[in-house]
Amino acid sequence: MFVNEYLPQFTAQDYDAFRRIAPSVFLFDTFNGWEWDAMKSDADLRRSGHIVVRVKVNVDEFTRYCDASGHPRNADSLLRLVREKGERNEDCVPPVIPY
Secondary structure, X not given: OOOOEEEEEOOHHHHHHHHHHOHHHOOOOOHHHHHHXXXXXXXXXXXXXXXXXXXXXXXXXXXXXXXXXXXXXXXXXXXXXXXXXHHOOOOEEOXXXXX
């Protein structure tokens, strides 16, 4: 299976913590708003033929990753971490494959 998109998956608690440390990354005030938009985005990508895999990420590992790598705490760094974890098949949520 060829994955086109690795995207972050959060818990509600981690979403709030992420908003505190990297507010420019998160456009929604609430986890529910983000979650709704994520589901819509995933569905749109799948309809376009993409295979989307959500990768679980928490605020502690993101902070450690940025500190160790020297990357800023921003959206590019978050997506970089998610892609690296996804390519290692680490903490991946099984994809929904359209038929």
